[in-house]
Structure formats: structure tokens, C-alpha cells
Amino acid sequence: MDPRVNIIDKRLEKVKKVVAVSGGKGGIGKSTFAAILALTLSKRGHNVGLLDLDFWGPSAHVILGAEKVLPEEKEGIIPPDIHNLKFMTIMYYTADKALTIRKAAFENAVLELLSVVQWGALDYLIMDMPPGIGDPTLDVIRLMKKVRFCVIAAQSQVVMETVIKTLNTLIELKISITGVVQNMKMNERSVREQIERLHVPFLGEIEFDAGLEEAMGNPDDLLQTGFAKAIDRSIAGKLENF
């Protein structure tokens, strides 16, 4: 009997909304979106947590510049405060080492974190998911009843092929989808029509932001980017209302 499964609901009982930021492909800006969305919601006055579940390639700590912090141990694990976010990542425990784990170990590590991390009261827990709709996504769906998915798309046939499959799978599994965000927009072409054809909300578009890289590691600078302004202007409000 695994006792951890039974405590997860209690650990999340004061968390109002759990949003998994997902997408079919790597490199389309899921981590950046998750981190900046969390910062934006916090700036808008909400209590926000950010959990990096991309154990194979954690990067939210780089985006936030949270490389020299550690959680506190107090009747569980208390995530450190990074720019008003409660931020949790496996990187606290792996440092600069790669984590070569297979799916069963991934599930165990997720279970461990979900059962011992004390988030306290949050308006939002934003989760940065690994790419694809494999075991990690299925684990999150199984373990976190409140989860809703926010899917990142881009105007590329290769990306959209997987985004559509991801959305169809979530629809088949009857999992709540807050909507789709089109990232790295470089021309007039929108994926809105493709998304709305599936009766999934289209949350908005984020233009390709050449200045984003310069702001990495500095939350104040990140919040000044066009990327963050697009989230604040057209996406955060919709997430507040779902």
C-alpha cells in the first residue's frame, strides 16, 4: 500500500486552481510561459505556486534565476519564495546532475513531491509539464483531481500535429482544458480556427519576443517583456475567470 497517494488531496486542499502547462513538443515555450504566467498572476495579487515537473529537463529555475535557493524542511517541504512565488523543482535535489529516470521512477518522484510539499493556501498552482502526453501527463491526471490543462501551440504543422492529438486525448479523457495559447507568433497566421474547431477556448497569442533571452534569470525584467505584457493583457484575465 502506498500511503502517499492518500495524502495528495489534503496537500492541495487549500489550492483553488491547478493549471498544467502542456504542449505536444519541446522548445515551444512551455516553461517560459508557465514561469511568466505565474509571475503575472502573482503581480495581479494572487497567491501563486510554480511546480516544475519536467524532471528530465528542468528549466524554470533558470528562467526565474532561482539557482541558489533550497526548500525549508518543516513537517514536510516548504517551497522557497522566489519573487512572491512558492517555487518547487527537482533541481533542488539534483543540482547540476542529469536525472536519468524511467517512467516508473518518474511517477514515484512526482508522488513523493506531491505528498510532502506543503503548499498552503494558493489561488493558483501552475505546473510546467514535460513535452507530450505520456506517463507524466497521465500521472498528473490520476493524482491531481483539480488539474486543468493549458496547452501551448505554435504556427507550425509539426507542432500543431501534436497539439491537436494532445487536445483530442484530453477531450477523450474528459479532462478540463482552460484553453490554448499560440506562442512565438511571427506573422498574421493564427491557430485560433483550428483550436475552436475542437470547441476548445483559444486564450490568446504571444508575439515572438527577441528580447526575452536578455531577461532570463531576472523576474523583474521578465515582467517588462512583450511576452509578459501579452500574458497580462489577453491571457491572465481569462485564466482568472475559468
Added chain:
Amino acid sequence: MHEWALAEAVVVTAIKTAKEHSFREVTDIEIQLGQLQQIDKDVFAFAVEKALKSQRLLFKETKVHFHDEEAVFQCRNCGREWTFEDNKKKLSTTESEAIHFVPEVAHAYMGCPDCQSTDFEILKGRGVSVSSITGERDD
């Protein structure tokens, strides 16, 4: 100490099991302590006892039994089996502590003694598990 969080999970599991089986009283809880997680047994036992007090009637006479389980690994690359004792001495305090929090991070710090591959399976002795919960019904 995060032993408290795991102890709470054990007790919540015992309450759930008691409900499912209509136990009036839980008589015994058997807990396996996998060596890899390096749980502080005294702290954990104290935390379990404390958490049991949340339901005085259900856990009035409950005996909690702890069983240590040796950690054994098998390399997926060459098939070699080994124990945590073989790796333990080579780990720094920080590495040991990281494994204590999330045993899977052992894959970042340990490898097969023969081929050094970090692609291995934890065959047993990972962490805290409950092997049985026994109780008494009214009927």
C-alpha cells in the same frame, strides 16, 4: 522534518482503510522502511504516534510495527545487482540528504558498480510503504 508529512500519509491511509473495511478499531499497522530513503526511524515513529492521536477511538490500542527493508538495485544495462551499502560510502552528505527527500534522485548520484550506468531499477527498499492494516469490526 519531512518524516512528519510521510507519517501523516500513513495515518490518513489507515483511516481510509478502516472506513473501507468498517473497522471499529485498528489493531496493527505494518510499515516497511526502505533503506534508500534513510528515514529517521525515531522521528518517524514519534510522528506516527502523534498523528494516530487525531482519531483516539479508532487508534486506541493500535500497535505500529516498523520493518527495515534493504535497498537493492539492478542495472538495466549489464544486469548486475547491488545494495545501497555498496554506494552509501561514496555519497556526500548533500547527496544522501537529496536522496532522503526524493529517493529517485539516486539516479543522479549513483551508478552500477560494474558498468557505471545510471539506468538502474530499484528492486526493493525504496522508501515508506504500508504492508498491512489490521482491525476489528463490530460484527
